[in-house]
Amino acid sequence: MSKESFTSAEFYKYLKNEKFMGTCCNECQEVYLPPRPICIKCSSFDMSWTELSGKGKLVSFTSITVGPSFMSEAGFDRKNPYCVGIVALKEGPQVSGQILGVNSKEPETIKIGIPLSLKIMEHGQGNNKKTWLGFNKEE
Amino acid sequence: MSKESFTSAEFYKYLKNEKFMGTCCNECQEVYLPPRPICIKCSSFDMSWTELSGKGKLVSFTSITVGPSFMSEAGFDRKNPYCVGIVALKEGPQVSGQILGVNSKEPETIKIGIPLSLKIMEHGQGNNKKTWLGFNKEE
Amino acid sequence: MSKGKKLGREVAIVGSGMSKFGVFPEMTTRDLFVEAYKDMTHSVDKGFDPEDIEATYISNFSSDIFEGQCHTAPIMADWVGQIPKPATRIENACASGGITLRQGLIAIASGVCDVVLVGGTEKMTNLPTENVTDALAAAGDTLYEVNCGLTFPGLYATMATAHMHKYGTKPESLMRVGIKNHENGALNPKGQFNVSIAALMKSKQEKALNKGTPVPEWEDELAFMKDNAANPVIAWPLRLFDCSPVSDGAGCILLAAGEIARNFTDNPIYIIGTGQGSDHALPERKDLTSLTAVKVAAKQAYEMADVTPDEIDIAEVHDCFTIAEILAIEDLGFFPAGKGPKAIDEGLTRRDGSKPVNASGGLKSKGHPIGASGIGQVVEIWNQLRGEAGPRQVQNVRVGLTHNVGTTGGSGVVHIYERRN
C-alpha cells in the first residue's frame, strides 16, 4: 500500500506547480476530487494520485453580488458580481469553482452544460495568498 | 417581579460609571457576582441589582509571565509579570481580578488572606477598550 | 439505523419556550438562553422542580466565532441553575438544534436520564455582516467547497438553478415561499419580522411619502419581490427576501420519559420518530435538487413513527433560503420531486392549505439564530399540536414534523410528534 499522503496540503502543493490532481482507488479505479485517502466506494485504503485533465461541464451555477471578504478584496461587489458553479470533470468528480468567460451580470444568459477548462486562480501575497479553482468557458 | 435585565452589558455599564454591582435574590437574599438572573440557591427569578463594597480578601493567586494578547499589549511579559487572583468579596461572592500592590516578581512573598479593595482597570481606546476588575492591596 | 428500530423508552415534550428572535445588541448567548428557559418554565402546566432535570444538552453553532466563547453548554446550564449536572454542547451547523433534541431524546431512551433540558442559543448580530458571511462559510467545507468564493446564499442558489433547469421552476415560486412565510410570521410576536410583505410595501410607501421622496409603486407582492431596488439579488436567482436574516435568539425544551410525562402536564407531546443523516459537501453530490441527508433522516423518522408523509398535519421546515423549503417539501414526501413549486403556487402549504408548512413564519420571517433555529421549530410544533398557537393556530392538527438542515444538507434531522389528547 502507498505511503503517500492524500491531504489538502499535497493537493494545493501540486496545484501551485500547475498540476491538477485527484486520487484514484487502486482497487476499483474510482477517481476522487477532493482527493480522498479512503475509497468510499469499496473502502480500500490503497489510493494513488492521478492527474486530471481540467476539462468538464457546468452542472449548476450562481452569480454572487455579496461575497466573502477575499472576493470583496479582489474587487467583486453588487456592480461587479462573479459567477461560481459546480463543474463535472471529464474523469467523473464534481467540484466547485469560479466560472470565467460568462456574463455574470446577466446570469440568465449562462447555460448549464457548457464546456469548461481549468484556470488556476490566485489572489493576495505571501502568507495571505489564496489559490482556488477557476474554469474558463471553452470556445 | 422585576423587569430589569441582569446581563453582562448592564454589569459593565454600571462598572463604567464606577458602580460595582452584583445581584441579590429577593426571596433568599443570596448575593451574586457574576450577576445571576436566576437564583441558583432557591430557583427564584426575582432578583435585584445591589451595590458591592469592593472590599475582600485574597483566596488564591498566580503571577503570570505569558499572558493573553491584551496583557502583552499592556506591557506585561516574562520580565514584568502580573498577579491575578481569586478574591472573596465581603458580601460573599468570589471573583477573579488583577491584584495590584503586590510584588509579582516574587510571588512567594504574596500572602493568601490579605485585604483588598476594588480598582477598576482599563486598557485600550474606543471599541477596543477593555475594562476588568483589579484589586489593590490595602495597607 | 436499520428499519424498524425503536427507542428503548418513549419520550415526550412537557415544556417549551423561546426568547424573542431578533437583533439584541446588549444580550449574549446566555442572556438569550435565560429568557428562553424562563419562558419554558411558564409552559409546564403542572410546574416542575429544576432539581428534576438530570442533564442539559445545548445547541450552539459557533459562539467560538461570534463571541470568542467555547464550552458553551456548562455556562448555559450554570446560568439556569443546573450545576453540577452534565451539560453537553452539540454543533452541526444549522442542524444543531434538531440534532441536540435527538441527543436529549436518546439520553432518555438509554435509561441514563428521565428528565432532560434541551436548549439552543446563538448570538450573531454583533459581528459586522461581512464577518458573518465569513463565519457562515466556515460551515461549508473550507478546503474544497466554499474556498472558490461560494457563500451560503451562493450554494443554495446553485441548487435553485439546478431545480429551475431540471423542473422548469420559476423564481416566482421561490418568492411565494417568502410571501407566505412573512404572512405567517406577521402573526408571530416572538419572530424577528412581524410584518407581511403587503404591510411592508405599504410602510415603505408611507415612509417615502413622509420623506417627500418618490413613492414606489408595485402592482402586487410579486412585483415588489421582482423589484431590484426593493429586493436586490444576493446570489442569483436568490434575492434578499429569499434569505433568512442574521439573528439572535434562544429556545428551550423540557423532555421527560413517557411514563412520567403526565406528572408535568396532561397534554404532553410525544416524539414518535427521529432520524438523522449526513452528506458530502455540495459539489460532490450527483443530484443538486434533493438532499440525501434529509431523505435518509425522513425515512428513519417515518419508519420509527409508523406514519406516512400524508399523515403529517403540520410541519416546520428549514427555510434558510426559499429554495430550501421547496426541496424540503419534496424530500419529505409531501409532494413529488419537482412538484414543490406547483404546491406553493396553489397555496397548499399555507396555514389554510392541505399541508401547512412554517406556520411560525419559518426561519425566513421568525429569524435564524443558527443554534436556536431547530429548537424554535419544536416550540412551534408544541404550540400548534396543543392548540396554543394563538392567531396563527392551524386547525385539526394531531401529528407534526420538524425538518432541520445543516449547511447545504451536510446534516439533516427529522422529528415526528404526536398529540394524544
Next chain:
Amino acid sequence: MSKGKKLGREVAIVGSGMSKFGVFPEMTTRDLFVEAYKDMTHSVDKGFDPEDIEATYISNFSSDIFEGQCHTAPIMADWVGQIPKPATRIENACASGGITLRQGLIAIASGVCDVVLVGGTEKMTNLPTENVTDALAAAGDTLYEVNCGLTFPGLYATMATAHMHKYGTKPESLMRVGIKNHENGALNPKGQFNVSIAALMKSKQEKALNKGTPVPEWEDELAFMKDNAANPVIAWPLRLFDCSPVSDGAGCILLAAGEIARNFTDNPIYIIGTGQGSDHALPERKDLTSLTAVKVAAKQAYEMADVTPDEIDIAEVHDCFTIAEILAIEDLGFFPAGKGPKAIDEGLTRRDGSKPVNASGGLKSKGHPIGASGIGQVVEIWNQLRGEAGPRQVQNVRVGLTHNVGTTGGSGVVHIYERRN
C-alpha cells in the same frame, strides 16, 4: 443521574486507534482523523465492515477557531466513508473526548444504534502561540473569569497555590508528576515527546558541548526542573514542564452493543461505568483544591460500575497541568484529599506502583490535541487492559478508568472499563 441507574444495554469497545500526536504542519483535522481511523481498523481482531457502523460521534474543541471550519462531524464521517449516516459533533472544551465517548455509549444503550464510531480530532499548531493562548481562553468564561488576564496555566496555578496553602504541597511534587509522565511517555511511540527528563538533560548537555556553549549541569531531574533557564515559570508556581504542550492529533474508537461485541473480537473491553458533571467558572467555587464536576462524575461511574476506587487497576487522568493530576488522584478517591503529593513523592502512581496513573505519558508527554485527548486516554486503557501496551505495559490490570476534564473543571467525565477474558 440518580443512584443505581444502569444503561439500557451493555456496551463494549471492540477497536481503538490513534494518529501520532505532535506537530504536523501539513495535516488538517480530517487528515489526522483518517490516520486514527486507519489505525483503529487494524485493531479490530476479526475485522469489520464499515457498513456496520450506524452513527459517528466526533469530539472537537474548536476547529472553528483553529481552522475556520465548523460542521466538523459530517466532514470526518465523509472522509472515512460514513455518509449518509448520522454524524454529530460534541464540544465541551478539553473534556470533549470523554463526553463524546459517553454520547456514543448512550446511543447504543438507547437502542438506536448497535455499532458506533467515536472519534476526536484537533489541529492546533498552525496558529501562533499567542493566538493559541487566546483560543484556549475562549474555553473559560470570557465575561467574568478570564477577562482579567487569567490564562489557562494561570487558572490552574491558582488551584496549585490554594493546594499549597491548604495542604503544604511543595512544587517538587508537581515536578515529580512531570518527571514520571515523561518517563512513561518515553515508551510511547505515538506520543509527542518520546523522551524522559533524564534523557532530555543529557541531550541538552550534548548539544551545548557540540555548539561549544557552556554545558549546563544539574544534580538530578528535580534540579533541572527548578532551573529557571531550562524550565521557566509560565504562571507561578507552574513552569513550562508543568504544562501540557500544544498538539495536533486524533483518536478513534469502535463501540458495539455487548451482545454483538464478540463478533468483532474475543477480547472486547466493556464500559461498565459512565459519569459526567459540570461546574461554575473557577472563581465562584468555594473550594479550589478539588473539582466538584469530577467528584460528581466519579460517583456516578463508580456506582454504575459497582466498583470502588481501590479496585481500579490503572487510570489515565487529565494532566493538562501537573497540579491537575494531583487533584485527579484525590478527587477520584485513589488517595485522600491533600495526600496526592505524598503518593506522587512515594512513587505510588508510577507504572510499577500500587496505582499506576498515566502509563501513556499523559497529556503532559503524549500531547494534548484538545478534542482528541479524551479519546487518546481510552486508546491507552484499551491497550493496557488487553495486554497490548508494549514496553509500557502495566502488569495484572483488569479494571481501568479514564478521567477527562474541560476547562478548570467546568466539565468532568469519568469512565470505567473492564476486561473479562
